[in-house]
Each structure stands twice: as structure tokens, then as C-alpha cells.
Amino acid sequence: xxxxxxxxxxxxxxxxxxxxxxxxxxxxxxxxxxxxxxxxxxxxxxxxxxxxxxxxxxxxxxxxxxxxxxxxxxxxxxxxxxxxxxxxxxxxxxxxxxxxxxxxxxxxxxxxxxxxxxxxxxxxxxxxxxxxxxxxxxxxxxxxxxxxxxxxxxxxxxxxxxxxxxxxxxxxxxxxxxxxxxxxxxxxxxxxxxxxxxxx
Numbered sequence: 001x002x003x004x005x006x007x008x009x010x011x012x013x014x015x016x017x018x019x020x021x022x023x024x025x026x027x028x029x030x031x032x033x034x035x036x037x038x039x040x041x042x043x044x045x046x047x048x049x050x051x052x053x054x055x056x057x058x059x060x061x062x063x064x065x066x067x068x069x070x071x072x073x074x075x076x077x078x079x080x081x082x083x084x085x086x087x088x089x090x091x092x093x094x095x096x097x098x099x100x101x102x103x104x105x106x107x108x109x110x111x112x113x114x115x116x117x118x119x120x121x122x123x124x125x126x127x128x129x130x131x132x133x134x135x136x137x138x139x140x141x142x143x144x145x146x147x148x149x150x151x152x153x154x155x156x157x158x159x160x161x162x163x164x165x166x167x168x169x170x171x172x173x174x175x176x177x178x179x180x181x182x183x184x185x186x187x188x189x190x191x192x193x194x195x196x197x198x199x200x
Contacts, residue, residue, distance in 0.1 A: 012038040026108040
């Protein structure tokens with residue numbers, strides 16, 4: 001019972017923070033406001049998180065974990081053509097990316113992880129990226145077992161190149177307020193298609 005209450009409080013904190021950050025911007029929201037919206041005390045938030053930045057990374061974590069869960073459907077039954085399978089996975093990543101977070105929130109999270117890479121926040125952000133990257137590598141490994149990609153391809157190296165290329169396009173998308181999700185999806189699709197063609 002106590003563990004369920006703890007999980008429920010944490011979820012309320014993260015969901016309240018996501019709503020407030022989207023509406024008022026990361027810098028415009030105080031911990032006190034998050035606590036009020038979540039129906040908890042400020043002390044309770046600090047029992048869970050060291051800083052407002054950690055709360056933001058928790059929102060990122062919620063986003064990424066939902067994306068990874070949705071991405072497992074592609075790994076379960078990937079399209080026969082390798083480029084289509086990669087496209088399907090990246091389509092999930094990109095379309096879900098603004099479900100909880102705005103572009104401004106992503107920029108704040110990225111900048112904090114770059115400025116403080118050795119902080120708890122910075123390390124956690126890096127771990128989330130690694131989980132996504134590993135999912136791409138697992139997809140390629142499955143495609144290789146199915147014979148959809150050549151046996152000579154190093155799935156770990158190729159998966160990391162594909163993920164890093166997609167991730168750079170996502171960063172450009174986040175930086176440009178005017179860029180819509182369809183534009184970045186099409187750019188990533190063209191890049192992935194070229195990569196998979198080069199890979200044989």
C-alpha cells in the first residue's frame with residue numbers, strides 16, 4: 001500500500017510538472033506551484049527530487065519510457081524491408097516526442113544535461129538516450145536474423161550511427177520553433193533510407 005502511494009504521488013508530481021512547464025515554461029514554474037497542483041507538500045517533492053531540473057528529467061523519462069514501450073511493437077513484428085522497419089521505429093520516437101514536453105522543455109533538458117554531464121540529471125539523460133539507442137540496435141539484430149539486412153553489417157555500429165543521426169535531426173527540430181514534426185520525420189526517413197542502402 002505504501003509503495004503504491006509513493007508511486008501515485010510521484011506520478012502526480014511529474015504530470016503536474018509537465019502541464020505547468022508546457023503552459024508557463026520551465027523557468028516560469030516554481031516548485032511550490034508544482035506541489036500545489038500535485039496535491040503534495042514542497043518537502044515531498046524534495047524527498048523525490050533534488051531540484052526542479054530533476055523533475056524535468058523525470059518528465060523526459062516518462063516520455064522516453066512510453067516511447068520505448070510503443071517501439072517494442074515494431075520489434076515484435078518488424079516490416080520485412082529493413083528501411084521500413086527503422087522508419088516505423090523512428091516515426092514512433094518523433095511523433096511521441098511532444099506528448100508531455102514542449103520544444104522549450106526539451107531545450108532546457110538538453111542544455112542542463114550538456115552543462116552538467118556528471119550530475120545525476122546529466123547522467124540520467126544520457127541513460128535515456130542509451131536505452132533508445134539500444135532499442136535501435138536490437139531492431140537491427142532482429143532484422144539481421146531474419147535476413148532483412150546483410151550478414152556483414154555490424155548491428156551495434158550501424159544502430160548507433162542511425163540513432164545518432166536521428167537524434168541530431170531531433171535536436172534541430174527542437175531548436176527550430178517553426179519546424180513541424182512531419183518535416184523532421186521526412187528528413188530522418190531520407191537519412192535512414194540512405195544509410196540502410198549503403199549498408200547493403
